[in-house]
Amino acid sequence: MDALTVHRIHFAFTITFHYLFPQLTMGLALLIVVLKTLALRTGNPHYNQAARFWAKIFAVNFAMGVVTGIPMEFQFGTNWARFSKAAGGVIGQTLAMEGVFSFFLESSFLGAFIYGEKRLSPKAHWVAAFLVFLGSWLSGFFIIATDAWMQHPTGYLLTAKGEILLTSIWGLLLNPWVFWQYLHNMIGALVTASFVMASVGAFYLLSRRHESFGRTFVRIGVIAGGISCCLMLFPTGDRQGKNIAFHQPVTLAAMEGLFHTEQGAPLTILGQPDMAQQRLDNPLTVPDALSFLTYQRWKAEVRGLADFPRELWPDNIPLLYYSYHIMVGLGTLFIAVMLVAAFQLQRGALYGSRPMLWTLMLALPFPYIATTAGWITAEVGRQPWLIYGILRTSDGTSARVAEGNALFSLIGFMGMYTLLAILFLFLVHREIDHGPEE
Amino acid sequence: METFWFCAVAVMIAAYVVLDGFDLGAGILHLFVARTAEERRAVLASIGPVWDGNEVWLLAAGGTLYFAFPALYASSFSGFYLPLMMVLWLLILRGIAIEFRNHIEGPVWAPLWDVVFSGASALLAIFFGAALGNVVRGVPLDASGYFFLPLWTDFSAGPNAGILDWYTVLIAVAAFLTLAEHGALWVALKTEGVVETRARRAAAGLWWSVAAAVILITIVSFRVQPHLGESFANRPWGYVFPLLAIAGLLLMKFSKGLRAFLGSCAFLVGMLTSVVFGVYPDVLPSIGDPSLSLTVTNAAAPRYGLEVGILWFLPGIALALGYFVFTYRSFSGKVRL
Numbered sequence: 001m002d003a004l005t006v007h008r009i010h011f012a013f014t015i016t017f018h019y020l021f022p023q024l025t026m027g028l029a030l031l032i033v034v035l036k037t038l039a040l041r042t043g044n045p046h047y048n049q050a051a052r053f054w055a056k057i058f059a060v061n062f063a064m065g066v067v068t069g070i071p072m073e074f075q076f077g078t079n080w081a082r083f084s085k086a087a088g089g090v091i092g093q094t095l096a097m098e099g100v101f102s103f104f105l106e107s108s109f110l111g112a113f114i115y116g117e118k119r120l121s122p123k124a125h126w127v128a129a130f131l132v133f134l135g136s137w138l139s140g141f142f143i144i145a146t147d148a149w150m151q152h153p154t155g156y157l158l159t160a161k162g163e164i165l166l167t168s169i170w171g172l173l174l175n176p177w178v179f180w181q182y183l184h185n186m187i188g189a190l191v192t193a194s195f196v197m198a199s200v201g202a203f204y205l206l207s208r209r210h211e212s213f214g215r216t217f218v219r220i221g222v223i224a225g226g227i228s229c230c231l232m233l234f235p236t237g238d239r240q241g242k243n244i245a246f247h248q249p250v251t252l253a254a255m256e257g258l259f260h261t262e263q264g265a266p267l268t269i270l271g272q273p274d275m276a277q278q279r280l281d282n283p284l285t286v287p288d289a290l291s292f293l294t295y296q297r298w299k300a301e302v303r304g305l306a307d308f309p310r311e312l313w314p315d316n317i318p319l320l321y322y323s324y325h326i327m328v329g330l331g332t333l334f335i336a337v338m339l340v341a342a343f344q345l346q347r348g349a350l351y352g353s354r355p356m357l358w359t360l361m362l363a364l365p366f367p368y369i370a371t372t373a374g375w376i377t378a379e380v381g382r383q384p385w386l387i388y389g390i391l392r393t394s395d396g397t398s399a400r401v402a403e404g405n406a407l408f409s410l411i412g413f414m415g416m417y418t419l420l421a422i423l424f425l426f427l428v429h430r431e432i433d434h435g436p437e438e
Numbered sequence: 439m440e441t442f443w444f445c446a447v448a449v450m451i452a453a454y455v456v457l458d459g460f461d462l463g464a465g466i467l468h469l470f471v472a473r474t475a476e477e478r479r480a481v482l483a484s485i486g487p488v489w490d491g492n493e494v495w496l497l498a499a500g501g502t503l504y505f506a507f508p509a510l511y512a513s514s515f516s517g518f519y520l521p522l523m524m525v526l527w528l529l530i531l532r533g534i535a536i537e538f539r540n541h542i543e544g545p546v547w548a549p550l551w552d553v554v555f556s557g558a559s560a561l562l563a564i565f566f567g568a569a570l571g572n573v574v575r576g577v578p579l580d581a582s583g584y585f586f587l588p589l590w591t592d593f594s595a596g597p598n599a600g601i602l603d604w605y606t607v608l609i610a611v612a613a614f615l616t617l618a619e620h621g622a623l624w625v626a627l628k629t630e631g632v633v634e635t636r637a638r639r640a641a642a643g644l645w646w647s648v649a650a651a652v653i654l655i656t657i658v659s660f661r662v663q664p665h666l667g668e669s670f671a672n673r674p675w676g677y678v679f680p681l682l683a684i685a686g687l688l689l690m691k692f693s694k695g696l697r698a699f700l701g702s703c704a705f706l707v708g709m710l711t712s713v714v715f716g717v718y719p720d721v722l723p724s725i726g727d728p729s730l731s732l733t734v735t736n737a738a739a740p741r742y743g744l745e746v747g748i749l750w751f752l753p754g755i756a757l758a759l760g761y762f763v764f765t766y767r768s769f770s771g772k773v774r775l
C-alpha cells in the first residue's frame with residue numbers, strides 16, 4: 001500500500017464509523033421533540049416516559065458521536081495537510097462555525113435536557129429538547145456545506161500560485177449544491193431514527209413487553225418513516241441526481257454503469273460493471289428511463305464513460321456503481337415497507353400483524369447501510385478530485401507523514417473502534433432490554 | 439487583523455486549558471481523593487454536566503486556527519502526527535469512561551472505568567504539556583513549511599530533537615502538576631466531606647511542587663528559546679502576563695474555596711499568555727534557520743476570510759458565553775447526588 005491509499009482508508013474508515021452515530025442523533029432529536037410536544041399537548045405522562053427512554057439511548061449514541069467526531073476534525077490537519085493548507089481558509093470557516101454555533105449549543109443544552117427534567121418546568125424542558133435538536137441540525141448544515149463545497153466549489157478564486165481564496169462567504173454557505181444535499185441527508189437521518197424507533201417498538205410488541213410503549217413507538221416510527229422515505233426519493237434524491245448530471249456528468253455515467261453515450265439511455269436495475277470489457281454484464285434495464293429522469297425527455301442524450309478522458313473517471317467504478325444501486329434499491333424497498341405499514345396502521349391492523357412487525361424489527365440495520373452506501377457514492381464519485389476540478393486527492397495528503405506512521409494510527413483506530421462498537425451495542429442492548437418502564 | 443485572530447485563538451486555547459484543565463485534574467486525582475463508590479460518583483458528578491462543553495473549546499479553537507492560520511494547522515498537525523493520534527485515543531477513552539461508567543453498577547464495571555478515566559486524564563495533561571514545550575522550543579521546519587517529528591531521539595533539545603526531550607518532558611511534568619492542582623481546587627469547591635478534605639490537602643501539598651516547577655521551567659525556557667527574552671525586553675508591558683501568573687499563584691496559596699480556584703485560573707491564563715506573548719510574532723518557531731519560522735503573517739489566511747470571520751465569530755462567541763453562564767449557574771454550588 002502506498003501512503004495515499006493508507007490516508008484514504010484512514011479517512012474513509014473513521015468518517016464512516018463517526019457517521020453511524022450522528023445520523024441517529026439528528027433524527028432522534030427530532031422525534032424526541034415530537035414526543036415532548038405530544039406530552040405537552042395531551043398532558044399524558046406516557047409520552048414523557050417515552051421521551052426519557054429515548055433520551056437514554058440518545059445519550060449513549062451522542063457520546064459515541066462526540067468521541068469519534070473529534071478525530072475527524074484533527075484528521076484534516078494530520079492526514080490531509082496539503083489540502084488543509086490550500087483550502088483551510090475556505091472550509092475552515094464552516095468547520096469553525098460548526099464548533100461555535102452548534103457544538104456549544106448542543107453540549108450545553110443536552111445537560112439541561114438529560115439532568116434537568118425535575119428542575120425545569122415542562123415548557124422549559126421542551127425548549128431544552130428543541131435546542132438540542134436545533135444544535136444537531138445546525139451541525140449537520142455546516143458539515144454538509146463543507147462537503148458540498150468540496151463537491152461543487154463556489155465563492156472562491158484560484159490564484160496563479162494555486163492558492164484558493166475565499167471571495168464570498170454567502171457563496172460558500174448558500175452554495176446551490178448544499179440545499180438538496182442537506183435536505184436529502186437530514187431526511188435520511190430521520191429515516192434511520194424512524195426505523196430504529198419502529199424496530200424497538202415492534203420488538204416490544206412481538207415479545208409482549210412494554211406493549212403500550214411498543215404501540216407508540218411503532219406508530220410514530222411508521223408515520224415519520226412513511227413521510228421521510230418518500231421524501232428521500234422525491235424530490236431530494238431526484239434533485240441530487242440532477243445536480244450530478246449537470247455538474248459531474250462523468251460521475252453520473254459511472255454511478256449508472258453507462259459506458260457508452262446513448263440517446264434514450266436505460267435505467268439499470270441490476271447488472272455488474274465489467275471494466276475489462278467496458279460493458280454491463282447481465283443487465284436488467286428500463287429502456288429510456290435514465291434519459292427521462294435526468295432530462296425529462298425519453299430520447300435525451302446521456303453521455304457515457306467513453307466520452308470522458310480516462311484520468312477523469314472515478315477510480316473505483318464498481319464500488320461507486322454498487323453503492324449507488326444499494327442506496328436506491330434499499331430506498332425503494334423502504335418506501336414499500338413503510339407505505340404498507342402505514343396502510344395497516346390506518347386500518348388498525350398493524351399491531352396485530354406479525355409478519356409486518358417482524359419486518360419492521362429486522363429492518364433496523366438497513367437504513368444504516370443505505371446511508372453509508374450513499375456517502376460512498378458521494379465521496380467515491382468525487383474522485384479523482386478532493387475538491388472537484390481544483391485539487392486532486394493525490395495532491396492533498398500530508399507529504400511528511402510516511403505510510404508506516406499512517407498505518408500505525410489506522411490500525412490503532414480500528415482496534416479502538418472495535419472496542420467502542422462492542423461497548424455501544426452492549427449498553428444500548430441493556431437499555432432496550434430494560435425498557436421504558438421505570 | 440492577523441493579530442486579532444492570533445489573540446482570539448490564544449484566548450480560546452486558554453479557555454480550553456482553564457475549563458477542561460479542571461476536568462483533567464479531577465481525573466488525575468480521582469483515584470486518590472475518592473475511594474468509595476459514592477465518593478467517586480461525587481467527583482464524576484462535579485464535571486459530568488460540563489466536561490463536553492469544556493472540550494468544545496478545543497474544537498472551536500482548532501476550527502478557528504484552521505481557517506485563520508491554515509498553514510500553521512497543516513504544518514503542526516501533520517508534524518506532530520504520532521502524539522496527536524495518541525491524544526485522540528486518550529480523549530476517546532476519557533470521554534467514554536465518564537459517560538459509560540454510571541450505566542451499570544457493580545464491582546467490575548465502575549472500577550475499570552475509574553482507572554481508565556484517571557489514566558487517560560493524567561496522560562492527556564502530560565501530552566498537552568509536551569506539546570506546549572515543543573511550540574516554545576521550535577521544530578525543524580523545512581522550506582515548504584512542514585516537518586515531521588519522531589516521538590523521541592536522543593532527548594537533547596537540539597536540532598535533532600524529538601517530541602520528547604529533556605526540556606519538553608520538564609514542561610510536561612509541570613503541566614501535570616499544575617492541572618492536578620487546578621483539579622484539586624475544583625473538586626474541593628464542588629464536593630463535601632472527606633472528598634473535599636482530601637482534595638484540599640492534595641492542593642496544599644501540590645502547591646509547593648507547582649511553585650518549584652514554575653521557577654525551574656521559567657529559567658530553562660529563556661535559555662532554550664532566546665526569543666522569549668527579546669520579546670519581554672522589547673515590549674516591557676508584556677510583564678503583566680507573568681505578573682498575573684504570580685498573583686494567581688499567591689492567591690492559590692493564601693485563600694480558599696472559589697478564590698483559590700480563580701487564583702489557579704489566573705495562574706494558568708498568566709502562564710499561557712506569557713508564552714504566547716514571548717513567541718509572538720512567531721506561531722511555530724523553526725529550530726535552525728529562523729527565516730523558516732511560521733509567523734502570524736506568513737501562516738495567515740487571506741484577508742477577506744479573516745474580515746468576514748469577525749462578523750460571525752463575535753456574535754457566535756457571545757452566544758456561547760451565554761450558554762456557559764446558563765450552564766454553570768444552573769450547576770452552581772456543591773454537587774448533589
Ligand code: HDD
Nearest residue numbers: 181185188191233237240241331370371374375377378381
Ligand atoms: C436512509 C438513507 C438513504 C436513502 C433511503 C436514499 N439515500 Fe441518497 N443519499 C443518502 C442516504 C440515502 C446520504 C447518505 O444521506 C447521501 C450521501 C451524501 C448526501 O448528502 O446524502 C446520499 C446521496 C445521494 C446522491 C448524491 C451522491 C453524490 O453526491 O454524488 C444521490 C443522487 C442520491 N442520494 C439519490 C437517492 C435516490 C434516488 C434515492 C431513492 C430512493 C436515495 N438516494 C435514497
Ligand code: HEM
Nearest residue numbers: 008011012015016019143144146147372375376379380393
Ligand atoms: C463534511 C463531510 C465530509 C467531508 C468534508 C469529507 C471529506 C473527505 C476526504 C478529505 C476524504 C479523503 C480523500 C478521498 O479519498 O476522497 C474523503 C473520503 C471519503 N469519505 Fe468523506 N467527507 C465527508 C463526509 C463523509 C461521510 C459522512 C462519509 C460516510 C459516512 C464519508 C465517506 C467517505 C469515504 C467512503 C471516503 C473514501 C473515498 C475513497 O477513498 O475513494 N465522507 N472524504
Ligand code: HEM
Nearest residue numbers: 021022025061062065066069070072073103136139140143
Ligand atoms: C469530516 C467531517 C466531520 C467532522 C470534522 C466532524 C466533527 C465532529 C466533532 C468534532 C464532533 C463532536 C462535537 C462535540 O464535542 O460535541 C461531532 C459530532 C457530531 N457530528 Fe460530526 N463531523 C464530521 C462529519 C459529520 C457529518 C457528515 C454529520 C452529519 C451530517 C455530522 C454531524 C454531527 C453531529 C450531529 C454531532 C453531534 C454528536 C452526535 O450527534 O453524535 N458530522 N462531529
